[in-house]
Amino acid sequence: xxxxxxxxxxxxxxxxxxxxxxxxxxxxxxxxxxxxxxxxxxxxxxxxxxxxxxxxxxxxxxxxxxxxxxxxxxxxxxxxxxxxxxxxxxxxxxxxxxxxxxxxxxxxxxxxxxxxxxxxxxxxxxxxxxxxxxxxxxxxxxxxxxxxxxxxxxxxxx
Amino acid sequence: xxxxxxxxxxxxxxxxxxxxxxxxxxxxxxxxxxxxxxxxxxxxxxxxxxxxxxxxxxxxxxxxxxxxxxxxxxxxxxxxxxxxxxxxxxxxxxxxxxxxxxxxxxxxxxxxxxxxxxxxxxxxxx
Numbered sequence: 001x002x003x004x005x006x007x008x009x010x011x012x013x014x015x016x017x018x019x020x021x022x023x024x025x026x027x028x029x030x031x032x033x034x035x036x037x038x039x040x041x042x043x044x045x046x047x048x049x050x051x052x053x054x055x056x057x058x059x060x061x062x063x064x065x066x067x068x069x070x071x072x073x074x075x076x077x078x079x080x081x082x083x084x085x086x087x088x089x090x091x092x093x094x095x096x097x098x099x100x101x102x103x104x105x106x107x108x109x110x111x112x113x114x115x116x117x118x119x120x121x122x123x124x125x126x127x128x129x130x131x132x133x134x135x136x137x138x139x140x141x142x143x144x145x146x147x148x149x150x151x152x153x154x155x156x157x158x
Numbered sequence: 159x160x161x162x163x164x165x166x167x168x169x170x171x172x173x174x175x176x177x178x179x180x181x182x183x184x185x186x187x188x189x190x191x192x193x194x195x196x197x198x199x200x201x202x203x204x205x206x207x208x209x210x211x212x213x214x215x216x217x218x219x220x221x222x223x224x225x226x227x228x229x230x231x232x233x234x235x236x237x238x239x240x241x242x243x244x245x246x247x248x249x250x251x252x253x254x255x256x257x258x259x260x261x262x263x264x265x266x267x268x269x270x271x272x273x274x275x276x277x278x279x280x281x282x283x284x
Contacts, residue, residue, distance in 0.1 A: 042218020045193035049211045135207065137194060 002057045021104065028105060032116070047118035048125070048138070055126020063130055067091070074127050084120075084151070094158050096128055100151040103144055111147030115140040124153040132157055168282050169197040176275045182263035183271070184242065187256045188249065188279060189213050196253060209256070217246055217254050234269070247272055249279045 010017055036043040062077055064070040071088055078086040083104045090097040101107070105117050117140055125138035142152035173186045177199060187198040193210045200206060220235035236245040245257040245268070255276055259268055 038219065038222060039215050040218035040222040041191060042215035045191075045211050045214040045218075049193060049207075135194075137192075139192075 002061075004054075004057055004061070024104065044118045048122035051119040051122020051124075052126040052129065052135075053122075054119075055123040056129055057126075058123070059127040059130030067131055070131060083123075086124075089152070092157075094156070096124075096155040096157060097141070098124055098153050098155075099142075100124075100153065103151040106143060106145040106151065109145050112145050114146055115143035116145045117143055117151050120151060121153050125155055128155045128157065165282055166197050169279060170199070172275050172278050172282070173197055173199045176257070176271060180263075180268060180271055182259045182268055183257055184260060185258035188253055189256060190253050191217065191251070200256075200258070213246055213254060213256050217248060220246065221248075234272075243268075245269075245272060247276050249276050250283055253279070253283060255279060 032043070032047065035046060039046060058077060059070075059074065062070065062073040064073055068091075071091070075086045075088070078084055078100075083100075084107070085099075085101040087099045087101065088096070089099055100117070100120055103117060103120065105120060121138050121140045125136055128136050128138070136155050136157055138153055138155040140151065141154045142148035142150055144151055169188050173188065176186055177183050185200045185204075187200050187206070187209070188196040189210045190196055191214055193207075193214045195206050195210055198206060200209070216235055216237075217232075220232040224230055224232035232248065234245060234247050236243055240261065242261045243257075243259045243263060243265070245259065247255045247257070249255050255272065257268070257272055259265075
């Protein structure tokens with residue numbers, strides 16, 4: 001059983017399964033802040049690799065032989081899960097570029113002068129890894145938290 | 159692409175020469191600070207992806223603790239285990255060198271060899 005299936009089991013008859021995005025962000029940003037304080041620049045790798053694991057697991061669950069159909073499935077999953085609105089901007093032999101609008105982690109935040117969505121970068125990289133069957137490099141090329149209006153992930157496919 | 163392949167070959171040559179110069183050195187790898195393997199002479203059973211992540215995290219901890227406790231920058235981090243030492247050295251801002259040694263390695267000599275190779279590796283990465 002994968003981690004997604006394991007954590008999907010809930011038992012909250014009084015409180016239910018939905019939480020405000022503020023609660024998610026508080027958990028996310030407080031833990032990220034402390035990990036960054038301890039690991040310094042090593043923190044980015046930890047978050048990105050965590051996101052990769054999730055992207056691989058989700059990608060394996062959603063996999064379709066046709067790359068475009070596969071990406072559509074992934075985009076729908078991301079939207080249905082309300083992680084954000086994932087929109088492929090470029091896909092060729094060399095590169096995959098996707099925008100993540102309404103990003104769960106940072107949409108609406110003030111410009112704090114840095115890109116912070118390493119976990120989402122890893123997620124997209126993990127999804128791409130299922131497609132190309134090897135570990136690609138990926139980086140964040142835009143971020144709401146950096147005042148760029150959306151989050152964008154670029155994955156090097158070669 | 160040819161340049162990139164050539165650079166990796168040169169890095170592998172440096173790793174080979176490091177192992178050749180000292181019988182105490184049993185493995186080495188060059189890893190980017192974003193957690194990717196650049197070149198490796200690590201034992202086959204090692205999970206390279208996991209080690210890359212750990213090494214990048216350990217480098218970060220080393221830099222942070224050197225800064226917090228001594229107010230300076232980190233040059234090297236090492237871990238002593240029952241089966242030997244794992245030594246991490248930053249190579250510029252973008253990479254690090256991992257070296258594995260035997261448990262009775264003469265560390266002074268190993269550190270000297272590492273220092274020389276780090277300089278060579280930094281030049282290759284420029």
